[in-house]
Amino acid sequence: MAVKITSENFKKEVLESEVPVIVDFWAAWCRPCMMLGPIIEEIAHEKEGEVKVGKVNVDEEGNLANQFRISSIPTVVLFKNGEVVSQVVGLLRKEDLLKRLGL
């Protein structure tokens, strides 16, 4: 299951995570985001223990979206040791998404 990321738990869940974290910035009105949703859940399931998967709703968490200069959604960001290591914009198939993230 993907974790819901908010500005309250962002530090603990993402920045201080012991494993890499994939964060999906999305919104309910964005069709491509809704298509990406199940793919993100699949990744969460398959990579359980190895990678953490989180979701940021940009409507509710505008500050987080601004902080990472998200200008197009869906955007998927990979964090390692609290730092952004890669970022992918747009709806992609699972294999392509993982490859572009470098996973």
Added chain:
Amino acid sequence: MWDVIVVGGGPAGISAAVYLKRFRLDVSIIMKDRGTLARTEHIENYYGFPEPISGTDLFDRGIMQAKNMDIPIIQEEVLGIDYDDNFTLKTNQGEHRAKSVFLATGAHRVLLKAKGFKDFLGKGISYCAVCDGFLYRNKTIGVVGNGDFMREELEVLENFAKALYVFTNDQPLTTTIDSVPVISEPIVALEGQEHLERVVTDKQKYDIDALFIAMGTPSAADFALRMGAFIENNAIVVDENYMTNIPGLFAGGDCIGGWMQIAKAVDDGAKAAVAINKHLKKAAN
């Protein structure tokens, strides 16, 4: 409700429509203009034409062929496609419903010929108001375009933006715009630090936070993007049956990438028609 609406009247679209009609399906074609084919002056490598034929002539023969088979040709511009169990195609004239859709509009995606354009793609420049508009709420947004497609994007952005500008980029305005400043000067450059900050025309600079590109007619990839279909390098991703990840939405010809040849587009259309027929039969059972 149509069984199938084909969007685009080029080689892939006509070929699909002809086969679909022979499968006794209710098919219509929605198209706006002759597209890329009309820009080809001499076609010398297509089967059955010992003398070169122009793209315009070949295109018109395709239309004639469809008309002779009683396939309705709807001369409208598709602005967007929505779907639930079926598809609703919104055009500049109204709406059309279909059980399945075949996208065959060709591959054009208009690039803005302005300095800095590529640098700010995804960093303030967007092709999709419903995808990205909300991220610029209470910001100043520019829209580049001069027709109904631009107005469609503008209507979405009006819900979010603090201020809006329309840039026609030296093209004549073919739609009516109220209460939004229309700038007709040619755009020469896009500027900013990491993110787009300014549109520079040959006369002055405009401070903006985002620029949405909606020039000309939306392409198949534009619809597909908004619907949540997979796109790769601006080509629609389809499976071996020419179906996208959205059930009932098919695509063929240049808009799925690959070899940009008439023979290939005709092949795509024929094969897609077979697959669409199977899909509709299966859905009916």
